[in-house]
Amino acid sequence: MLIGYVRSAEAAAPDAAAEVDVLVAAGCEKIIQETTSGGRWDHPQFSRMTEELRPEDVVVVSRLDCVAVALVDLIYTIDKIAKRGASFRSISEGIDISGKMGKQVMQIIQAFAGFERAQLKLRMTKGQKDARARGAGGGRSPKLSPAQQKEIVDMLAAGRSGADLARLFRVHRATISRLASKAHSADIAKKANVR
Template identity: 45%
Template sequence: MDTIPYLIGYARVSKGEEQSNVAQARALNAAGCRRVFEETASGGRWDRPKLHEMIGQLREGDVVVVWKLDRLSRSLKDLLHIMDRIEAAGAGFRSLTEAIDTTSAAGRMMMQMVGSFAEFERAMIRERTSAGLAQARAEGRIGGRRRKLADKQRREIAESVTSGRKSGAEMARLYGVSEPTVSRIVAAYRQQLGEAA
């Protein structure tokens, strides 16, 4: 005779959201969860006390149940890590909304597919990043943000302020930059003049 698994629910809402875990807890209780861990924390954070408490109490044959997959984690990498911890404890996993159940062969296959897609996504991001960096290097970009001012404009600001024709505040307004930016331009210009002398 098969034993009935001990279902443990996990409900989470993000901090600052004007909502509660009530609807999730109700769905988890209706699904047969005998205990529900409730948390108010971002799904992108790994330091969630209730999540760690739940994982620490898992025994072989238990099943972790969530209302929706993103309640466990918003990061696919963290989700797969949490799933590994659940599996290492000998427990299963169910998501009510996505109908994923790792206690069945089809559910285990589904999680393996999710993991494969995550790995593929990471590889694609690495390839796109490498291609973008190579393209930027080919165009002569070294890195960082593009300058807001052309060299000619920077020289005009520096010469105008240094000669006293215009104030730093006037040049900042004229070119749509901050006064500290003007100060840095002027300081660099004066340093160049000093080095040239």
């Protein structure tokens, strides 16, 4: 069975209606419409459709951007369909993964995705190295300033509870526990150096 898939931000969008027309003209017997943005990671209609796919089914889209915003997403999507024994076809790009040619097309797409991942990793590594050279440590900035941290340690020493301080400073109780543990370790190291 040919199953058409359309994804748009709004169900009544003019481009969604045009895509449905293209899929009907391509012979799709069933059309699944998703009304979520492409940037979201969860697409419930698509997930439901892939769970119900049978080996003789073919998922048809009018354009690749209906199922993926990046090459890595496309690989994941096609792989999910292929694992159900079904095929995938994109009308605009002329991609059809059924048969031997489809497997070769899939290998080419996977090669490009691997290249894209390698380039992304290279750019991230270079960006982190450049940031460290500029003095930026990277990572998330601390929720509490050094003065707040010292105040919390002093208040703990004075007998205030961790839960009370977590509410007061609007942090998770684990943050207070880590500060207490760090202060305790520093205190032990200080006493060890005095002797």
